[in-house]
Amino acid sequence: RTMLSELKLRSEGVLRAGVQLLMMSAVTLFLLGAADSSAITGTWKADLSKTSPPDNNESAVTLTITEIGFRTYAIRLDSQTTDRGLVSEETTITCDGKSRPLREVDSRATGVTDFCGRTYPTVISIRVSQNHKTLREQVFRASPDGNSLDYTKTVAGHDQTYVFSRQ
Numbered sequence: 001r002t003m004l005s006e007l008k009l010r011s012e013g014v015l016r017a018g019v020q021l022l023m024m025s026a027v028t029l030f031l032l033g034a035a036d037s038s039a040i041t042g043t044w045k046a047d048l049s050k051t052s053p054p055d056n057n058e059s060a061v062t063l064t065i066t067e068i069g070f071r072t073y074a075i076r077l078d079s080q081t082t083d084r085g086l087v088s089e090e091t092t093i094t095c096d097g098k099s100r101p102l103r104e105v106d107s108r109a110t111g112v113t114d115f116c117g118r119t120y121p122t123v124i125s126i127r128v129s130q131n132h133k134t135l136r137e138q139v140f141r142a143s144p145d146g147n148s149l150d151y152t153k154t155v156a157g158h159d160q161t162y163v164f165s166r167q
Helices: 002-036
Strands: 042-046 058-069 072-081 085-094 099-101 111-115 123-130 133-142 148-155 158-166
Touching: 058 158, 085 123
Parallel strands: none
Antiparallel strands: 042 058, 042 158, 058 072, 072 085, 099 111, 111 123, 123 133, 133 148, 148 158
């Protein structure tokens, strides 16, 4: 009976380890799937009738946000304009709240700070500043269900807001 009891205990231990491994695998797969389907990532198309204030030179605006690393995003904004044709802005950010030297030419600006707030990954904020004064800020805010996204760009105290739907 002692040998039988030992075999039973060993088999229960193997079974328990197998169940734990299966649960860890399921959790890992869930987390990987959740990262790929972040509420803020994807391709978005603006409803120009909801742009405030409206920009009559724009005929189409598309936003693409791609996660390229841990809390690191490539953001591309394409605007089809009547006066300049296709205008594209592209930036890569890391959401860690750290200030970095500016990656563009702007004689007044000295640093860029990228934020992902408490509601990460549904809100990303990019702030360009000089001497702790904000010169430009961009805020991307996805709805919790991931079907819409608001984008607000503030330059010199003037806001422009777009409403996007997922494509």
